[in-house]
Amino acid sequence: MGRKISIIGSGNVATNLAHAFDRAGHDILQVISANSERAKQLANCFGAYYGNSISSVDLNADFIIICVNDESYFNVLEELPKGLKPIICHTSGPVSMDVISGYAPNFGVFYPLQSLRKEKYIDFLDVPIFIEGNSTNVIENLMNLADTISNKISEVSSVEREKYHLAAVFANNFTNLMYTLSHKYLEDESLDFQNLIPIIKETANRLADGKPESWQTGPAKRGDTAIMQKHIDMLEDPRLKEIYKQLSDYIRSN
Structure with a gap:
Protein backbone atom coordinates (compact mmCIF):
# COMPACT_ATOMS: atom_id res chain seq x y z
CA MET A 1 0.00 0.00 0.00
CA SER A 157 24.96 5.18 11.68
CA SER A 158 25.52 8.94 11.42
CA VAL A 159 29.27 8.42 11.93
CA GLU A 160 29.46 5.79 9.18
CA ARG A 161 27.29 7.85 6.84
CA GLU A 162 29.55 10.88 7.26
CA LYS A 163 32.54 8.74 6.30
CA TYR A 164 30.72 7.51 3.19
CA HIS A 165 29.93 11.12 2.33
CA LEU A 166 33.59 12.11 2.68
CA ALA A 167 34.67 9.22 0.46
CA ALA A 168 32.01 10.24 -2.08
CA VAL A 169 33.48 13.76 -2.22
CA PHE A 170 36.79 12.23 -3.32
CA ALA A 171 35.16 9.75 -5.71
CA ASN A 172 32.65 12.12 -7.27
CA ASN A 173 33.23 15.81 -6.60
CA PHE A 174 37.02 15.80 -6.88
CA THR A 175 36.91 13.45 -9.86
CA ASN A 176 34.53 15.80 -11.63
CA LEU A 177 36.96 18.64 -10.94
CA MET A 178 39.61 16.64 -12.79
CA TYR A 179 37.21 16.28 -15.73
CA THR A 180 36.61 20.04 -15.59
CA LEU A 181 40.34 20.82 -15.63
CA SER A 182 40.89 18.39 -18.52
CA HIS A 183 38.00 19.92 -20.44
CA LYS A 184 39.24 23.48 -19.94
CA TYR A 185 42.82 22.58 -20.87
CA LEU A 186 41.74 20.94 -24.13
CA GLU A 187 39.27 23.72 -24.88
CA ASP A 188 42.03 26.30 -24.44
CA GLU A 189 44.17 24.25 -26.84
CA SER A 190 41.29 23.99 -29.37
CA LEU A 191 41.11 20.23 -28.86
CA ASP A 192 38.11 17.94 -28.32
CA PHE A 193 37.35 16.69 -24.79
CA GLN A 194 35.03 14.03 -26.25
CA ASN A 195 38.12 12.05 -27.22
CA LEU A 196 38.71 11.43 -23.49
CA ILE A 197 35.28 9.87 -22.92
CA PRO A 198 36.38 6.28 -23.78
CA ILE A 199 39.31 6.36 -21.32
CA ILE A 200 37.09 7.89 -18.64
CA LYS A 201 34.51 5.12 -19.12
CA GLU A 202 37.17 2.40 -19.14
CA THR A 203 38.64 3.70 -15.88
CA ALA A 204 35.21 3.70 -14.23
CA ASN A 205 34.35 0.23 -15.55
CA ARG A 206 37.51 -1.26 -14.03
CA LEU A 207 36.26 -0.49 -10.52
CA ALA A 208 34.07 -3.60 -10.58
CA ASP A 209 37.14 -5.81 -11.07
CA GLY A 210 39.06 -5.08 -7.88
CA LYS A 211 40.66 -2.42 -5.73
CA PRO A 212 41.21 0.88 -7.57
CA GLU A 213 44.86 1.08 -6.53
CA SER A 214 45.58 -2.11 -8.47
CA TRP A 215 44.59 -0.35 -11.70
CA GLN A 216 46.69 2.80 -11.29
CA THR A 217 48.65 3.59 -14.45
CA GLY A 218 50.45 6.60 -15.93
CA PRO A 219 53.86 8.29 -15.77
CA ALA A 220 53.81 8.83 -11.98
CA LYS A 221 53.08 5.14 -11.37
CA ARG A 222 55.92 4.17 -13.72
CA GLY A 223 58.26 6.75 -12.20
CA ASP A 224 58.76 8.39 -15.60
CA THR A 225 60.15 11.71 -14.33
CA ALA A 226 61.05 12.97 -17.81
CA ILE A 227 57.44 12.80 -19.02
CA MET A 228 56.17 14.26 -15.74
CA GLN A 229 58.49 17.26 -16.03
CA LYS A 230 57.49 17.75 -19.67
CA HIS A 231 53.82 17.81 -18.64
CA ILE A 232 54.53 20.34 -15.90
CA ASP A 233 56.41 22.55 -18.36
CA MET A 234 53.45 22.39 -20.77
CA LEU A 235 51.06 23.80 -18.15
CA GLU A 236 50.91 27.58 -17.97
CA ASP A 237 48.66 27.92 -14.92
CA PRO A 238 50.80 27.63 -11.75
CA ARG A 239 47.82 26.14 -9.90
CA LEU A 240 47.61 23.31 -12.40
CA LYS A 241 51.35 22.75 -12.12
CA GLU A 242 50.97 22.39 -8.35
CA ILE A 243 47.99 20.03 -8.66
CA TYR A 244 49.91 17.89 -11.13
CA LYS A 245 52.95 17.76 -8.83
CA GLN A 246 50.98 16.93 -5.68
CA LEU A 247 48.90 14.20 -7.29
CA SER A 248 51.96 12.69 -8.94
CA ASP A 249 53.88 12.73 -5.66
CA TYR A 250 50.99 10.99 -3.91
CA ILE A 251 50.82 8.29 -6.60
CA ARG A 252 54.59 7.72 -6.41
CA SER A 253 54.54 7.42 -2.61
CA ASN A 254 51.86 4.72 -2.58
Missing part, protein backbone atom coordinates in the same frame (compact mmCIF):
# COMPACT_ATOMS: atom_id res chain seq x y z
CA GLY A 2 1.32 3.45 -0.89
CA ARG A 3 2.43 5.80 1.87
CA LYS A 4 1.59 9.48 2.23
CA ILE A 5 4.65 11.70 1.91
CA SER A 6 5.28 15.41 2.41
CA ILE A 7 8.44 16.81 0.86
CA ILE A 8 10.22 19.87 2.24
CA GLY A 9 12.51 21.22 -0.46
CA SER A 10 12.38 21.51 -4.23
CA GLY A 11 15.96 21.00 -5.37
CA ASN A 12 17.91 18.05 -6.75
CA VAL A 13 17.23 15.51 -4.00
CA ALA A 14 13.62 16.55 -3.43
CA THR A 15 12.81 16.35 -7.13
CA ASN A 16 14.36 12.94 -7.68
CA LEU A 17 12.93 11.36 -4.53
CA ALA A 18 9.45 12.76 -5.16
CA HIS A 19 9.37 11.28 -8.65
CA ALA A 20 10.80 7.97 -7.45
CA PHE A 21 8.20 7.69 -4.68
CA ASP A 22 5.44 8.60 -7.11
CA ARG A 23 6.57 5.91 -9.57
CA ALA A 24 6.56 3.42 -6.69
CA GLY A 25 2.90 4.17 -5.98
CA HIS A 26 3.22 6.50 -3.01
CA ASP A 27 1.12 9.63 -2.55
CA ILE A 28 3.01 12.92 -2.64
CA LEU A 29 0.74 15.07 -0.47
CA GLN A 30 2.62 18.33 -0.69
CA VAL A 31 5.83 20.10 -1.60
CA ILE A 32 6.95 22.93 0.67
CA SER A 33 9.87 25.12 -0.32
CA ALA A 34 11.20 28.62 0.22
CA ASN A 35 11.22 28.80 -3.58
CA SER A 36 7.47 28.96 -4.23
CA GLU A 37 7.76 28.70 -8.00
CA ARG A 38 9.87 25.54 -7.86
CA ALA A 39 7.55 24.09 -5.22
CA LYS A 40 4.60 24.72 -7.54
CA GLN A 41 6.33 23.13 -10.53
CA LEU A 42 7.25 20.01 -8.59
CA ALA A 43 3.90 19.68 -6.80
CA ASN A 44 2.00 20.02 -10.08
CA CYS A 45 3.68 16.83 -11.30
CA PHE A 46 1.66 14.93 -8.71
CA GLY A 47 -1.41 17.11 -8.21
CA ALA A 48 -0.07 17.93 -4.75
CA TYR A 49 -0.44 20.94 -2.49
CA TYR A 50 2.43 23.41 -2.60
CA GLY A 51 3.52 26.34 -0.48
CA ASN A 52 6.39 28.04 1.28
CA SER A 53 5.17 27.83 4.88
CA ILE A 54 6.73 24.92 6.74
CA SER A 55 4.21 25.32 9.54
CA SER A 56 1.51 24.21 7.07
CA VAL A 57 2.99 20.71 6.76
CA ASP A 58 0.29 18.03 6.42
CA LEU A 59 -0.19 16.23 9.75
CA ASN A 60 -1.77 13.27 7.94
CA ALA A 61 1.48 12.35 6.21
CA ASP A 62 3.25 9.11 7.08
CA PHE A 63 6.63 10.67 6.31
CA ILE A 64 7.92 14.23 6.24
CA ILE A 65 11.14 14.15 4.24
CA ILE A 66 13.41 17.18 4.53
CA CYS A 67 15.53 17.74 1.42
CA VAL A 68 17.28 21.06 1.95
CA ASN A 69 20.90 22.19 2.00
CA ASP A 70 22.84 21.38 5.14
CA GLU A 71 22.84 24.96 6.40
CA SER A 72 19.02 25.16 6.37
CA TYR A 73 18.05 22.23 8.61
CA PHE A 74 17.93 24.24 11.83
CA ASN A 75 15.62 26.88 10.34
CA VAL A 76 13.32 24.23 8.87
CA LEU A 77 13.09 22.29 12.12
CA GLU A 78 12.41 25.46 14.10
CA GLU A 79 9.36 26.17 11.94
CA LEU A 80 7.85 22.67 12.16
CA PRO A 81 4.85 22.21 14.46
CA LYS A 82 5.92 20.52 17.68
CA GLY A 83 5.19 16.88 18.53
CA LEU A 84 4.51 15.74 14.98
CA LYS A 85 3.42 12.11 14.70
CA PRO A 86 4.71 11.46 11.16
CA ILE A 87 8.24 10.14 10.80
CA ILE A 88 10.50 13.10 10.06
CA CYS A 89 13.74 12.34 8.25
CA HIS A 90 16.46 14.26 6.49
CA THR A 91 18.44 13.23 3.43
CA SER A 92 21.91 14.59 4.22
CA GLY A 93 25.18 12.69 4.30
CA PRO A 94 27.21 14.80 6.76
CA VAL A 95 24.36 15.92 9.07
CA SER A 96 23.76 13.83 12.20
CA MET A 97 20.36 12.26 12.79
CA ASP A 98 20.34 13.92 16.21
CA VAL A 99 19.75 17.34 14.63
CA ILE A 100 16.06 16.34 14.59
CA SER A 101 16.05 15.20 18.22
CA GLY A 102 13.80 17.41 20.31
CA TYR A 103 11.63 18.42 17.37
CA ALA A 104 9.70 15.17 16.87
CA PRO A 105 9.25 11.81 18.63
CA ASN A 106 9.85 9.75 15.46
CA PHE A 107 12.81 10.71 13.32
CA GLY A 108 15.57 9.34 11.16
CA VAL A 109 17.67 9.63 8.01
CA PHE A 110 16.92 8.55 4.44
CA TYR A 111 20.16 9.14 2.54
CA PRO A 112 20.63 8.10 -1.10
CA LEU A 113 24.34 7.87 -1.93
CA GLN A 114 24.15 9.37 -5.39
CA SER A 115 24.86 12.60 -7.22
CA LEU A 116 21.45 13.99 -8.21
CA ARG A 117 20.28 16.71 -10.57
CA LYS A 118 16.68 17.89 -10.79
CA GLU A 119 17.01 18.08 -14.59
CA LYS A 120 17.44 14.30 -14.80
CA TYR A 121 15.27 11.79 -12.94
CA ILE A 122 17.27 8.70 -12.02
CA ASP A 123 16.30 5.10 -11.32
CA PHE A 124 17.16 4.41 -7.68
CA LEU A 125 17.13 0.63 -8.14
CA ASP A 126 20.91 0.26 -7.75
CA VAL A 127 21.47 3.36 -5.61
CA PRO A 128 22.55 2.61 -2.02
CA ILE A 129 20.10 4.10 0.47
CA PHE A 130 21.37 4.46 4.04
CA ILE A 131 18.78 4.35 6.80
CA GLU A 132 19.01 5.48 10.40
CA GLY A 133 16.22 5.86 12.95
CA ASN A 134 15.68 6.68 16.61
CA SER A 135 13.64 3.51 17.18
CA THR A 136 13.14 0.04 15.77
CA ASN A 137 9.75 1.10 14.43
CA VAL A 138 11.19 4.11 12.59
CA ILE A 139 14.00 2.03 11.10
CA GLU A 140 11.54 -0.62 9.92
CA ASN A 141 9.25 1.97 8.31
CA LEU A 142 12.12 3.75 6.56
CA MET A 143 13.55 0.42 5.39
CA ASN A 144 10.18 -0.56 3.94
CA LEU A 145 9.88 2.80 2.18
CA ALA A 146 13.40 2.51 0.74
CA ASP A 147 12.65 -1.05 -0.39
CA THR A 148 10.02 0.29 -2.79
CA ILE A 149 12.60 2.21 -4.83
CA SER A 150 15.99 0.52 -4.24
CA ASN A 151 17.57 -2.92 -4.01
CA LYS A 152 20.52 -1.63 -1.97
CA ILE A 153 19.39 -0.65 1.52
CA SER A 154 21.54 -0.57 4.65
CA GLU A 155 21.17 0.59 8.22
CA VAL A 156 24.08 2.99 8.71
